Amino acid sequence: MPWNRPLIIGIILLLLALGWLRTNSGETDQVRRSQLMMGTIVEIVASGRDTGQLDAAVDDAFAEMARLDRLLSRHYQDSDVSRLSQSSKGSKVAPETAEVIALGLDVARRSKGAFDLTLGRLKILWGIDQENPVIPTPAAIAEALEGTGVQALSLEGLNLIKRSPQLMVDLGGIAKGYIVDQAVMVLKKHGITSGAVNAGGDMYLLGQHPEHPWRIGIQHPREQGGILATVKVRDMAVVTSGDYERFFEQDGQRYHHIFDPGTGSPARDCQSVTVITDSVALGDALATALFVLGPEKGLALLAEYPGSEGLLVAADGTLHPSPGWANYAGSP
Amino acid sequence: MTCSAVDAEKLALARRQVFLALFIALAVSLHILESLLPSPVPWLRLGLANVMTLTALYLYGGRAAWTVSLARVGIGALLLGRLFSPGFWLALTGAIVATSVMIIMHRICRRYLSPVGISAAGAAGHALGQVLAARLLIIQHEAIWQIAPLFLFFSVFSGVLTGWLATVLLQRLGQHPAFQTAGVAFDEQAGKN
Amino acid sequence: MKTPWQLMTGGDWLVVLTLLGISVAGIAWLAAAPKGTRVVVTSGDQTCFVAGLDQFHSVDLDGPLGKTHLVIDATGAHVTSSPCPRKVCISMGPAKHSGDLLACVPNRIMVRIESPANEDVPYDLLSR
Numbered sequence: 001m002p003w004n005r006p007l008i009i010g011i012i013l014l015l016l017a018l019g020w021l022r023t024n025s026g027e028t029d030q031v032r033r034s035q036l037m038m039g040t041i042v043e044i045v046a047s048g049r050d051t052g053q054l055d056a057a058v059d060d061a062f063a064e065m066a067r068l069d070r071l072l073s074r075h076y077q078d079s080d081v082s083r084l085s086q087s088s089k090g091s092k093v094a095p096e097t098a099e100v101i102a103l104g105l106d107v108a109r110r111s112k113g114a115f116d117l118t119l120g121r122l123k124i125l126w127g128i129d130q131e132n133p134v135i136p137t138p139a140a141i142a143e144a145l146e147g148t149g150v151q152a153l154s155l156e157g158l159n160l161i162k163r164s165p166q167l168m169v170d171l172g173g174i175a176k177g178y179i180v181d182q183a184v185m186v187l188k189k190h191g192i193t194s195g196a197v198n199a200g201g202d203m204y205l206l207g208q209h210p211e212h213p214w215r216i217g218i219q220h221p222r223e224q225g226g227i228l229a230t231v232k233v234r235d236m237a238v239v240t241s242g243d244y245e246r247f248f249e250q251d252g253q254r255y256h257h258i259f260d261p262g263t264g265s266p267a268r269d270c271q272s273v274t275v276i277t278d279s280v281a282l283g284d285a286l287a288t289a290l291f292v293l294g295p296e297k298g299l300a301l302l303a304e305y306p307g308s309e310g311l312l313v314a315a316d317g318t319l320h321p322s323p324g325w326a327n328y329a330g331s332p
Numbered sequence: 333m334t335c336s337a338v339d340a341e342k343l344a345l346a347r348r349q350v351f352l353a354l355f356i357a358l359a360v361s362l363h364i365l366e367s368l369l370p371s372p373v374p375w376l377r378l379g380l381a382n383v384m385t386l387t388a389l390y391l392y393g394g395r396a397a398w399t400v401s402l403a404r405v406g407i408g409a410l411l412l413g414r415l416f417s418p419g420f421w422l423a424l425t426g427a428i429v430a431t432s433v434m435i436i437m438h439r440i441c442r443r444y445l446s447p448v449g450i451s452a453a454g455a456a457g458h459a460l461g462q463v464l465a466a467r468l469l470i471i472q473h474e475a476i477w478q479i480a481p482l483f484l485f486f487s488v489f490s491g492v493l494t495g496w497l498a499t500v501l502l503q504r505l506g507q508h509p510a511f512q513t514a515g516v517a518f519d520e521q522a523g524k525n
Numbered sequence: 526m527k528t529p530w531q532l533m534t535g536g537d538w539l540v541v542l543t544l545l546g547i548s549v550a551g552i553a554w555l556a557a558a559p560k561g562t563r564v565v566v567t568s569g570d571q572t573c574f575v576a577g578l579d580q581f582h583s584v585d586l587d588g589p590l591g592k593t594h595l596v597i598d599a600t601g602a603h604v605t606s607s608p609c610p611r612k613v614c615i616s617m618g619p620a621k622h623s624g625d626l627l628a629c630v631p632n633r634i635m636v637r638i639e640s641p642a643n644e645d646v647p648y649d650l651l652s653r
Contacts, residue, residue, distance in 0.1 A: 006530050034626060034635060041628045041635060043650070130610055201653035209649050217648030224618030225601070230648050240652040246613060274652060444536030448529055452541050481551025488544045495537075496529040 028210050033058055038069050038176055040200030046187060047194040047210050057190035061183040061197065068182055071097060072175040074120060074168070081169050085120055088165035098158050100171060100178045100281065107174075107285040108150045111301055115289035116261040118148040120168025128257045133248050135255065141264035148261065173258075176202050177239060177284030184280075201240050204280050208234045219244075221271035221313050228319075229311065231328040233276060239283035241291050242272035260292050269294030269315055276328055277308035286310070295320040347510060348392055352399055359384035359404035360411065367412060376483075378490045379455060381408070385431060386447050386454070386498035391511060394435040401431045422465045429461030430454040447502065448495035455491025459483040562623065562640035564602045566595065569633055578602065578621065578638065588632030595636065602636055604629060622646055 031054040034043040044061055046054045071094055074081045080097040084090065093101070104117045121144040127133045136144075147164030154161050160169075176199050183197045184204045194207040196214060205214040213232040220226035221242050231238065243266070247256035260267040273290045275283045286308065290298035295312045302310050302322050309328060312320040321329070359381040366377045381404050389397035405427045409420040434454035437445060463480045470476075505511045533541070566574040568588055574595075576582045582597040591608035601621030604614040607629045614629035623640035640646075 032624075034637060036628055036630050036633055036635060039630055041626050041630070043626065045650075196650055198650050198652075201651065203650060203652060205650075214650065215648040217651045219651060219653035225621070227647065227651075238652045242653060244616075245653065246611060441536060444534060445540065446532055446534050446537055448533050449537030449540040452537070452544060456544050478555050481548045481555060484544065485548035485552065488541055488548065492529055492533075492541060496532060499532055 029054060030210070031055060031058055033062075035062055037062075037066060038073070038179065038199060039075075040176075042200070043196075043198045044183065044187075045196045045198075046192050048192060053190060054192070057187050057192050060190065061186040064186050065179050065183050065199075068096060068175075068179045072100060072171050072179070074170055074172075081120075081171055084160055084162070085168040087162070090159060090161035092158050093160050095158065096178075096182075098155060098160070100174055101153070101155055101160060101169075103178075103281055104171065104174045104285055105150070105153065105155065107282070107289060110304060111289035111293065113150050113261055114292040114297075114301075115173060115285050116148060116150070117169055117171060117174070118152045118167055119259055119261060120170035121166070122148070122259055122264055123170055123172070123257075124168070126255070126259075128246055128248075128255075133255070135250060145261070145264045173288040174281055174285045176200070177237070177280035177282070180204050180280040181237075201245075202237075202280055202284055203239070204237045205233050206235065218274050218311070219272070222317070228272075228274075228313070229329050231274075231276065233328055236276055236278060236328075237280040237283040238274065238276050239280060239287045240272060240274045241284075241287040243270070244272070258288060258291050267292040267294075270298075271313040271315060271317065273298070273310060273312050275302070275308060275310040276325075277305065282308075348396070351510075352388060352392065352396055355384040355388050355400050356403045356407065359400055360407045363404055363408040364411060367408075376486060379458065379487075379494055380497070382430070382451065382454065382458075382494045383498045383501060386434065386451055386495065387501055387505070389434055389438055389450075390447065390498070390502055391505070394438070397431055397435055401427045418470055421469055422462045425465035426458040426461040429464075430458035433457035446495070447498045448492055451495025451498060452488050452491035455487040455494070456484055459487035562638065564595075564597055564620075565637045565639055567635045567637070586632075586634050588629065588634050590632040593629045593632050593634045601625075602627065602638065604636075607632060607634075624650065 028047055028049060029051045030045065030047045031051065032043065032045045034041055036042075042062070042065060044058045046058055048054050070076050071080050073079055074085065076082060080093045084093065101117065104115070107115045108117060122141070125136050125140055125144045147167050152163045152167055153169065180197045180199050180202060181204060184206055187195050187197070187206060192206065194210055196203055196205050201219070203216070205216070208214060213234045216231050216233060216238050218228045218231065218240060219242065220228045221244055241258055243254060243256040243258065245257065247254050249255070254266070256266045258267050259265065270291045273287045275287045275290065277283045277286065282305075286302065286305070289301060290310060290312060293301060295314050298312055299310070299320060299322055302308055309322045309324045311322070311325055314320060362384070363381040366380055371377060384404070385397050385401040388400040405420070405424050409415045409417070409423065414420050431454070433456070434450050437450045437453050460480065463476060463483060467476045562578040564576050564578055565572060566586055568586065573586060574584055576597060578597060578601070580597070582595070584595050585592040586595055593607040593614065594605045596603060596605050601619030603619040604617070604627060607614050609629050609631040614627060614634070617627050620627045620636060620638050623638055623646045625638040627636040628634060
């Protein structure tokens, strides 16, 4: 048959070529993907031998993050947070929401209110996400702060109870961290042992970067593109909160998105805070609390969490590391 | 009054016009049919319409090939609603380069090549012409040349395919008396111009 | 009907094999060549702009809100104007290290710096 021979040779060559391309990944592959979600860039890195497994893991991780974001963000009408804010006495929430709130309430207690889950109305008042934010009057601030605080919210099982009807919960200082933790669980479930999930600077480092422990640069709060310090970590969370991420300036004063629950205005004692701890949710909440408390009280609070370290940059630019910070800091 | 149908030259010329029009219609139909089929990359098509360009080239010469290929690109784009779209300019540039290459090869190496080889060369020209147009119009960066080798690779296969189809078509057409005189008439015509 | 390879003359084979040879060589050369540091811009799932970090570029990137303007110069890749409300993307400053990311979240534009694996970067990820 004249058809057969060259055709068969051609097909065999094609199959060989395809086979060669597939098996060329005998070495470790790294999958690095980013998506815009939760109002920031979320980047997931995963290393392993099987690209198919890595891709599937990263897909699932992003999907889980999107699902949890719908549940915990106040920007969605049907999220647990929005429903709670719209209710007068409280509502039943999903187990994940309850978990986040339980952790948040614990940090709120231990930080004596420096970390606060109930500032929803305050954040809307300042409109830090809007085009033309306006500095609210002291009266408006006082009104927005009414009913907030550590006592304002309590959790019984899956039932969340509000002290005052107009209270609005905002999980912005902890939800992102929790969602990152869950994404890491998804990666682990897929058998990934080396990877990272980074949501706009709040991240968890799983295992180590294939060749060495993860090197994490910490943004300098005042120098664009500058690095304050580099830390080397494995299986830890690194969270940074700074006054340079979302802010506007008026009359020489910077108004940023980390509020002091006591004054209802942006906290003034720090430029940035970095926390290294074992969960991103905790790191997120602690970083916010430390930012509000300032270097002295902040480091005191951090000491109550053994195994967690932090670096506070005070408002005057001086660096205040926790006692064990040097264990992680690779370079000055 | 003589019957103009008997005048061999005029008859051949009329035949040429009619058949070129038919070839253009066929080429446009093939082009549209191809555009309806799924393809991994939008511009990566078999280029079956090129069969008609090749046939016109062999039967009626270079001018005829230009007529069929340019008309096919224009009318095809018009009917598909893509006139003057970026894809149109890519197709046009590809067609211009391909037709030029095929005409040159036909003039120089007709003795050594069958339509298959000329078509392969034409297909290569088409691919490179498209990449060139993409570089100039769509992605103003040298990175676009990176897909050129891949395009070239696949174009050779589609060129062989269309060349083979053209050969078969030419063989069949050559058996019909209507096409015997056409080639001769055109050469005379060309000689007069 | 004869198959294509029965019809092909010696000259045809010469043309076909030469073209195949050139294209395969090109593919192999490209696969082996080291790539320079690039700026990769995505809008949603699509890559809408790729350029080297070493050349000056000034481009408009289209998103649902409008055009975000990106400039690539000696300081890196940075956003100079954007239709978003808070202009966070502009305040993020220039991106020039491998792995650096910029984004205009409302306009769904993401800018990534990619470089070949053997480039020495000071850190793997940035905490900000």
